[in-house]
Amino acid sequence: MNTLHKLFYPGSILIAGASSKKGSIGYELTATILKYGYKGKLLLVNPSADEILGIKCFKTINEIRAEIDLAIILVPKQFTEETIENCIAKGIKSYILITAGFKETGAQGELVEKRIAAKIKAAGGRMVGPNCMGLINTLDDVKLNATFVAEHPETGKTGFLSQSGALGAAVLNSLRETGIRFAHFISVGNKADISENDVVEYWMNDENIHALTLYLESFSDGRKFLDIVNTKRNRKPVIILKAGKTTEGMRAASSHTGALGSSDRSVNAVIDQFGLIRADNLNDLFNTAKGFEYFPLPAGNRTAVVTNAGGPAILAVDMLGKCGLELAKFSENIKTELKSIVHPEGSINNPVDLLPGGNPESYKKVIELLVKDEGVDNVIAIFVEPVMVKPIAVIEAINSIQSSKPVFPVFMPLPEFRDDYKKRYPAGKPVFWNPEDPSIVIRNMLIYSNRTNEKRLKGNEQVKKIQFTAGDGFLSQRDVIRLAEQYSLPLLNSEILRPHELKNIKTEFPVVLKAAGEGIVHKTELKGVELNIKSQQELLKAAEVMSCNFKEQGIEIEYYIVQPFIKTRFEILLGGFNDPDFGPMVMFGTGGKYVEYYNDVSIRSAMLSDKDVDEMINNTVMGKLLKGVRGEAAADLCGIKTALLSLAQMMLDYKEVSEVDLNPVIITEDNQLFAVDIRIKVK
């Protein structure tokens, strides 16, 4: 059995640091557990109290005879280590360390935190926290609210993990207003032992959890996270609110690829690639979870809107468009039938407008027709409360509709409705309050249902690795060529010549001449590139001018690169970088010297599937151009895909490569593919 099981489903709990002082966390947490009606056995330890809230207190842990599944520790930080040692001695395996003042306060705190975690690990135990705000299991056979927010969470089927205790508290504070329900809540705090990876893996196997919601500020081990969500078994929806976005590029980025990569872009990339869902805010996070809990999965994006009010329907349609969904087109049959229900001054097109007279019967009849239409995948039913129609009867009519297609109700009622509905249907289907909400839910649910398990590239352990001559920094041109050959990267045939060798060159003209050597990275700025050289004589002249220019700037040209001059149709960028969270990543997009400005790139983990490569190309403007627009022929997409896969394989095999730039890769007018310049940085 997974060691997290006793954490979420403990039969007995010890609270070390329970307190009789109202307002203290040790009191409030104990009171909350009691008030919420925990079904297991609760044991309290406090050296100076006989009883707390009517429960007998033990002075020390040693006094306790009963077996303990879970210890919740909220003693002052100076007593934490000793307390946990006593718990270990007692044989306790699961811990929630609420106490703060560890890693978040600096090096000394981190040291103690690590020591505690190591001791628990050595004893075969697991720990949540420190610096967290506890855990909730709303299910009937547990009923544990081990937090210090004394709200009464309703039972749902969602797991909610929060890296920020305070954000968890804010969500708990709002439960009565937002109607959020969940099965489990866990605040993971400093993640000294148990991280989102452990919880996600556990929830994937807990049948009480249907959808996972995560508030994260950082990934504990992004590579492992990808491994967990990238298995056939782990198929539940994962919705992530990732905070701490930054628009800055990677620190110390020294290539185009590096400048365009940022930690937030990597997060978006892997979320897209692995079929996860990114929420923009708390509202979207929980609305989407509600979608998965209470509504069937949409089969497609064609959406019907039925309303009693024009304005809100228009806002809904605007959001459909923003979310890339389609306004369904109704069949003529359906329209004929709608005509018999809808007021003649209303509308039988999409959105169907029932006018303010729309009543429970007309809503029900119309929606039942719409879900029968083969051209409709989803229905959004909007109801603005008018004077004459009572909302409760309308929601009852809508909720009574039986269909395998989702029907999302949006109500804009007087405030009384919320309480009324909650009282009558405590476990009723959720109602949305903004006409824009369901579109976001539909889009997010479709991301999940379109998710497939693709075959992906993996690092090849057996690859015979090149020993690079350079240490840190950029690889030498010769090493670059060796690596390009190993992975069949389409490097333009280049001759590398010492200055004195130039006069003996045997080549077809026209050619391009480039200066190379240490300190020569951005060749164009230094005027180290001369195009379209048509003869031996021109070549020597160009080299002389170049050498002269460089000397003025105090740079010696070590050697020259001579390449055929080719006719460019497109300039693309292929790149790779090593993300600190998610490891090897690749990039595709518009290339050339203005690449940072065009910013037309798509990023993915190097664990590419064929589908990913197609998506990378499709996601960019360059991809669209390559496919041929305005009657032009398509470029060699197959060659590009192969190059991208090879580059990804290289990134997976050579973990020491931190940045790779193939920019530009020229697509010639006769559809050939040449990387004019490859720059590779290693750690």
Next chain:
Amino acid sequence: MNTLHKLFYPGSILIAGASSKKGSIGYELTATILKYGYKGKLLLVNPSADEILGIKCFKTINEIRAEIDLAIILVPKQFTEETIENCIAKGIKSYILITAGFKETGAQGELVEKRIAAKIKAAGGRMVGPNCMGLINTLDDVKLNATFVAEHPETGKTGFLSQSGALGAAVLNSLRETGIRFAHFISVGNKADISENDVVEYWMNDENIHALTLYLESFSDGRKFLDIVNTKRNRKPVIILKAGKTTEGMRAASSHTGALGSSDRSVNAVIDQFGLIRADNLNDLFNTAKGFEYFPLPAGNRTAVVTNAGGPAILAVDMLGKCGLELAKFSENIKTELKSIVHPEGSINNPVDLLPGGNPESYKKVIELLVKDEGVDNVIAIFVEPVMVKPIAVIEAINSIQSSKPVFPVFMPLPEFRDDYKKRYPAGKPVFWNPEDPSIVIRNMLIYSNRTNEKRLKGNEQVKKIQFTAGDGFLSQRDVIRLAEQYSLPLLNSEILRPHELKNIKTEFPVVLKAAGEGIVHKTELKGVELNIKSQQELLKAAEVMSCNFKEQGIEIEYYIVQPFIKTRFEILLGGFNDPDFGPMVMFGTGGKYVEYYNDVSIRSAMLSDKDVDEMINNTVMGKLLKGVRGEAAADLCGIKTALLSLAQMMLDYKEVSEVDLNPVIITEDNQLFAVDIRIKVK
């Protein structure tokens, strides 16, 4: 006195169609007026009732002797015209026609609507509606809620206009939850007479209104709207929620410019250009209005965040970034002072973290320090309710701070706080409920405070207009040249030659050869362009091949265009189109044959100021490149600005021009500007 005054401030009201039937609009509206406590005289007309809700009813309008400022009409539509005629006979000048069933139902309804509006106009009166849901004035000396939503709106300083009655109703339904307050609300319905333009102009001169909020689905007369908001006098903030966005290009667009223009893009363009504010949703609309009502204008974008909770502060900082605001950097002095207040395990950097122990005193002290820092323009104060600190004391402390800088409180409390705060401070400053909200408010308030009144281009009535040879459709190449000369558009020097004249051409080589004539619009696709022709012989050969190709497609080349072959550094697009709402518009951006794909354009009304031109250029990637990146020299920005202003002047002078495309305009390596191709379509 403005004729709208009696509409918003009526001393006496007649309700034609008052009813004693509970649930009918005639009853509910009357009841709402009474319940809200209208301060003026209320007169009811109903042919079959003696009294309604305790008020005596007149059988007919003729019976009434008292003077009537405003008639609210909600009789069935078949009686509407007659009722209004009676009102006109009685001398009533202001009308709200609630009754529906007119223009929105088709041509017959539109006819009646127009007739009614004309009759009222002829009698010197003004009408709101039909098909609207009424009007509210919350001010103490009026207290009129003439709608059928029986909520009790609180008094504020915002004007709220809704084109959708239902959306207005939805907002009114939500008042108790959202805490939205306004001075006036008006539902304009079909806008048969009074449109948003009349109301905006009226509100600009009503000192009770500080900020204007508009929900619009269409602009009644966009040109007039721009004239109204483009005066020095009309300086109040205007916040627009414009629904009915569409991603489709203009219908029947036949040029690049046309394809890139859409009604939604035009709306965004004029909102940006004229310093108005566009809200994305109702929440942003009213949050922004609250900002203007209750907080001082921010002087800049440098924002400090103070919090008792990490997670929500990170979400706030993320949103700051998204909104283009800056996280303020604190001076060392301030940091030293902060150290004496903030818990040592908290943070004295931005965001300042007071930890869950943050109390009223520490919030107040810290914020008072922050607003003193010269590097801070705004403060966002976030408070997640913990067990030990009561939120009401914290909000009192925050609200008591005196500063000319805005301090936006974000509270994430237990639900009790909302009611408690409202009860204690019924007219208190608003509190925001999401950490993301204030950033949007600050951004929007800065849009307003950065607004300047620029000198703008106007149409020149005296311009000597060219008589075009063609009728509908594209102008002939000769007319294009004449127009380009009139406005000094930088058309590349071209020779236009009949096929037989080619052999006599006297020109310097290299040149470009282009096919021209009817049916030849997109020259590249038809292979009607040959570049870099180096001799007379090559020229004739190229013309022969071209002619041959065209004949195969059944097209006769009428004449050839010969232009010098120039070395391209950049290809830009200058364009113009006539927007159905806002009239002449201009466009600047990346040019070339892939212009629709790059979609890198900025759009503005042709009523350009110099500042607008700079912004158009700055808003695009091309603009950044033109300024010189990676050490390159800047292009001739002055020439580009002059060309854009000339094009705008042309659009303003020639109203019959529906689309203009200068694409590409070549910026040469020696910094010259040449429009290679100009296409002009006229209505």
